[in-house]
Amino acid sequence: MILGIDVGGTHTDAVLLENFKVKKKTKVPTNQLHLVSSLIGVMDEILRDEDAAAIERVVFSTTLSTNAIVQGKIDRVGMLVASGPGLAPEALRVNDDTRFVAGYMSNRGIEVAPVKKGEIAAAAAELKGAGIGHLGVVGKFSTRNPAHENEIGEVARGDFRHVSLGHRMSGNLNFRRRIATTYLNASIFDLYSRFVGEILEFAARTGLKAPIYILKADGGTFEIRQSADQPVQTILSGPAASVMGIMSLADCSGSDAIAMDMGGTTTDIALLADGVPLLEPLGVTIEGHKTLIRGLKTRSIGLGGDSRVRVDKGELCIGPRREGPAAAFGGPFPTPTDAMIVLGLTEIGDRAKAEEAVAEIAGKMNTTVPEAARLIFEKACQVVASAVSAMIEEINNKPVYTIHELLEGKKLAPARLFIVGGPAAAVAPRLGEILGCQVVIPQDAEVANAFGAALARTTAEVTMLAETERGSLTIAEEGLQMKIPNHFTRKDILRIGMEKLRERARKLGAREADIEVEIVEDQEFNMVRGFYTTGKNIRLKAQIKPGLIARFGKGGERS
Numbered sequence: 001m002i003l004g005i006d007v008g009g010t011h012t013d014a015v016l017l018e019n020f021k022v023k024k025k026t027k028v029p030t031n032q033l034h035l036v037s038s039l040i041g042v043m044d045e046i047l048r049d050e051d052a053a054a055i056e057r058v059v060f061s062t063t064l065s066t067n068a069i070v071q072g073k074i075d076r077v078g079m080l081v082a083s084g085p086g087l088a089p090e091a092l093r094v095n096d097d098t099r100f101v102a103g104y105m106s107n108r109g110i111e112v113a114p115v116k117k118g119e120i121a122a123a124a125a126e127l128k129g130a131g132i133g134h135l136g137v138v139g140k141f142s143t144r145n146p147a148h149e150n151e152i153g154e155v156a157r158g159d160f161r162h163v164s165l166g167h168r169m170s171g172n173l174n175f176r177r178r179i180a181t182t183y184l185n186a187s188i189f190d191l192y193s194r195f196v197g198e199i200l201e202f203a204a205r206t207g208l209k210a211p212i213y214i215l216k217a218d219g220g221t222f223e224i225r226q227s228a229d230q231p232v233q234t235i236l237s238g239p240a241a242s243v244m245g246i247m248s249l250a251d252c253s254g255s256d257a258i259a260m261d262m263g264g265t266t267t268d269i270a271l272l273a274d275g276v277p278l279l280e281p282l283g284v285t286i287e288g289h290k291t292l293i294r295g296l297k298t299r300s301i302g303l304g305g306d307s308r309v310r311v312d313k314g315e316l317c318i319g320p321r322r323e324g325p326a327a328a329f330g331g332p333f334p335t336p337t338d339a340m341i342v343l344g345l346t347e348i349g350d351r352a353k354a355e356e357a358v359a360e361i362a363g364k365m366n367t368t369v370p371e372a373a374r375l376i377f378e379k380a381c382q383v384v385a386s387a388v389s390a391m392i393e394e395i396n397n398k399p400v401y402t403i404h405e406l407l408e409g410k411k412l413a414p415a416r417l418f419i420v421g422g423p424a425a426a427v428a429p430r431l432g433e434i435l436g437c438q439v440v441i442p443q444d445a446e447v448a449n450a451f452g453a454a455l456a457r458t459t460a461e462v463t464m465l466a467e468t469e470r471g472s473l474t475i476a477e478e479g480l481q482m483k484i485p486n487h488f489t490r491k492d493i494l495r496i497g498m499e500k501l502r503e504r505a506r507k508l509g510a511r512e513a514d515i516e517v518e519i520v521e522d523q524e525f526n527m528v529r530g531f532y533t534t535g536k537n538i539r540l541k542a543q544i545k546p547g548l549i550a551r552f553g554k555g556g557e558r559s
Helices: 033-048 064-070 115-131 147-159 175-187 189-206 237-249 336-342 352-364 369-396 423-434 447-455 489-507
Strands: 002-007 011-018 021-029 057-061 077-082 098-100 111-113 134-139 162-165 212-215 222-224 255-263 267-273 298-301 307-312 315-322 416-420 438-440 461-467 474-475 479-485 517-529 532-544
Touching: 002 033, 002 447, 011 033, 011 447, 021 033, 021 447, 033 189, 057 237, 057 447, 064 189, 064 237, 077 115, 077 147, 077 175, 077 532, 098 115, 115 147, 115 352, 134 147, 134 175, 147 162, 162 189, 175 189, 175 423, 189 212, 212 237, 237 255, 237 267, 237 298, 237 416, 237 447, 255 369, 267 369, 298 369, 307 336, 307 352, 336 352, 336 369, 336 532, 352 369, 352 474, 369 423, 416 447, 423 438, 423 447, 438 517, 461 489, 461 517, 474 489, 489 517, 489 532
Parallel strands: 002 057, 057 212, 077 098, 077 134, 134 162, 255 416, 416 438
Antiparallel strands: 002 011, 011 021, 212 222, 255 267, 267 298, 307 315, 461 474, 461 532, 474 479, 517 532
């Protein structure tokens, strides 16, 4: 059996799968003040009368990291940045505790200026003296040669509870994004470590011996203990769970499509090109921080079934905040869910309470209760549809990147709308009309995110840079730099990289059957001095393809 759990803004959902079919599903209210209690509560509920030893796999998608960053509930972090020449240091400052230190690697990974250990020790002591317990270390071109970051980290490490190194976050170049990513990783390290500890303690207490995974922003997973070193990888895992859920419950192949999850708090939107999810080519953005975290291209808007409805200066407003459940369930304010109940689009909750709440809006707009309900419902659908249209337009003005490839000249024209979440059945027909799409509501749509998390495979990537003239090979994500013969070819580099990728994937919890490798970047240049070729510069990036675990086909069919 496989257990999938999704922590949403309103509910925490769980689904227990046996032979890839739903055996049991449940929901509990999400406790935003203590998300772990929601996870443990839903696990207690779904594992009642079940043999914990029969569970083969557990996967969470969690809003813990995202919420901490969005709400500013993060730890103070000291940053040591070896910026070198180029951008002014102030343009790279991520917080008031950023200190700039000596040391510079060229874009080929050659040391130009050494680090100064005394300077590093003094900066570290100053930061520690300010009560800071976490440190981020980032050097320019550290992905080409991590030696300076490693050296700075070693000098400073004893003064801090944890040190995050920039080259371990991603093998991609982009100094500013690497600084932001490293900073965020350090800022949530303690919070996330406590979360991991509590989950592992609960698993031990209940006799749950199955491997436990966390969903990442790219729709892949990694083993929970391994995730503790890079909690920043778990940001925006909720929207990723929506996409993976839709892909696991419906056959998305064959055409462009919209993937939508309308929950109680937000609506998450993603787009599929020829049935394949889109990818953020540089990395996801959160709270203004542009990161190098590989992630699916999604958009979340503050409108869900439980969003507060109000009238402001004669204008109907919905969201972006959720201030409790729908009035039909005892909430304090009218919501789109109440409007749907009044219109007879759903038969849940207390209809009298829903009508009473909508009557408040009707009075302010000088109209009838049914008309007010219709206006609320229509406004909600129009806002969501407008967000979809804006996202399509934005993407069609840029190159289209899927999780597998760059689609040259591709223009998205979605023909289908896949929609899941609590209000899906009520809003789907109208959204389909507005967007001109065929609507598909998969079976078990109300627990789609938990379903998708349960079946997501482990993903990993490695970035290889070889310079045969210098006889060096760097694999940034592994913090590895090794000597190679100057006669090495692309084939030799690829062989080593594939070995390291497979080792990395297994370490992160991948099953052998799910290690499906592909090359996503492949470049080779001659290095020329005078009139002679002196070597080659070879750059390769390989990944374990995001997708569903082996033996599970499209649309919920076993393969």
